[in-house]
Amino acid sequence: MAIDGLDGRIIVLLAREPRIGVLEMSRRLGVARGTVQARLDRLQSNGVIRGFGPQVDPAALGYPVTAFATLQIRQGQGADVRAHLATVPEVLELHTTTGSGDMLCRLVARSNADLQRVIDRVVGIDGIVRAATAIVMENPVPLRIIPLVEQAALDEEGA
Amino acid sequence: MAIDGLDGRIIVLLAREPRIGVLEMSRRLGVARGTVQARLDRLQSNGVIRGFGPQVDPAALGYPVTAFATLQIRQGQGADVRAHLATVPEVLELHTTTGSGDMLCRLVARSNADLQRVIDRVVGIDGIVRAATAIVMENPVPLRIIPLVEQAALDEEGA
DNA sequence: GTAATCGCTGGACAATGTGTTCAGTACGGG
DNA sequence: CCCGTACTGAACACATTGTCCAGCGATTAC
Helix, strand or coil, rough: CCCCCCHHHHHHHHHHHHCHHHHHHHHCCCHHHHHHHHHHHHHHHHCEEEECCEECCCHHHCCCCEEEEEEEECCCCCHHHHHHHHHCCCEEEEEECCCCCEEEEEEEEEEHHHHHHHHHHHHCCEEEEEEEEEEEEEECCCCHHHHHHHHHHHHHCCC | CCCCCHHHHHHHHHHHCCCCCCCHHHHCCCCCCHHHHHHHHHHHHCEEEEEECCCCCCCCHCCCCEEEEEEEECCCHHHHHHHHHHHHCEEEEEECCCCCEEEEEEEEECCCHHHHHHHHHHHCCEEEEEEEEEEEEEEEECCCCCHHHHHHHHHHHEE
């Protein structure tokens, strides 16, 4: 569950140049190919690396508008709302958060006008008491993991 | 910028089984290998597919707690705050949103107690007027893109 | 209508990387 | 002191990749 420096370097290298293979990685890291392979296998078994799926940019797909919606749910209807939201393609993720009956979801839309359609669909189910939406204007820090990986590797070193 | 059915099937296939190569993909999709390669190249040039970086699970790294923080920023200090937050490894992403001087960021921490440390570090800069944090309890819909890809492919078909 | 363009097919080739196995070695715990 | 674990360096057959090509059908431009 904890990763060491080599694990960290493997992940960072992989994040920066995903196309390089195990062989090239072993050359860059100065270790044997078998070692890199074994580490990668372990990282995937551990669940640290979930997979290598394609990172798709919603904007390039025609959905340049992102928004976060906070939903207040009526007691006992959480399951219904979850199931409903799972059927909306524009709902990219959904979390339940502290605060009784609160959910937070990430939405995308084709335009600000289209966002209205998406929100209407999202709240188009009983059980949602109130919805507050914040439209994303800038994304100064896109979803990242490398700094955390480096931090985790450092913690391990020290420990 | 718009994707057709074949593009959609390529992305979905790739998302489900990232390890398969171009050749196996062409077999499954019933098209020539060159076609798949050309489509993939185009999707990457388009920016639709940003890359194939490893998907790392913060929980498996020892950061099982996720939270969202809404920050209210003093006028004119946005840049400072952005730069500050970019240096915090536990800040996985940062957005500026509608509502003057509002930001939304995703945080992770080693525990609920550790979250306090992270938040202290996040708000440890002038310019943040107020911070409201919501801890994630469940994640009924993990970050996903496939439904949107399928939707985009369908829209293209109809158009 | 004709020519040019585009995307897809199906095939070929050399070069590279992969999965796998092996023996040898260093390290640390029991 | 012995054992298990992890890493090295090497070997092998095999599959896949990157890169060409010629042919063909459909669409577009003139």
